[in-house]
Amino acid sequence: MAEITNINVKFHDFIAARTKMPFEWGVNDCCLFVADWVECATGHDPAFGCRDAYSTQSGAFKHILKLGFKDVRSVFKDRLNTPVPVHYARRGDLALVEDNGELIGGIIGVGSVYCVCEEGLVSLPMDRVAEVFPLEARSV
DSSP states (O other), X not given: OHHHHHHHHHHHHHHHHHTTOOOBTTTBSHHHHHHHHXXXXXXXXXXXXXXXXXXXXXXXXXXXXHTTOSSHHHHHHHHSOOOBOGGXXXXXXXXXXXXXXXXXXXXXXXXXXXXEETTEEEEEEGGGEEEEEOSSOOOO
């Protein structure tokens, strides 16, 4: 039970700190937002090889291609835990979220998913979640 409480405190503190942080490619974009949370919660950095590598949207996508990935989904599938059905999502899990015809990274909250968009940190409804990647590996 202490482990769950600890992760909830970390989650709360992480989201609170990010509410004031503006969107910035290569610093606080949707994928680095997710990677920063994973590193904060687990100590593992899924963004290895990506930090300080781009500063624009086109630079981000060029870097993804340079690493051998075709899109954000392929990065998530390679660097995060095996996806689980959306209805098994837990607070703190990672998500691919549909936003204006694109998939962006997000973190599952309580009844919503947090994402970093051009407006900064936003909370979107769960029906926008396309895929869920558990923070810690688990079977369903």
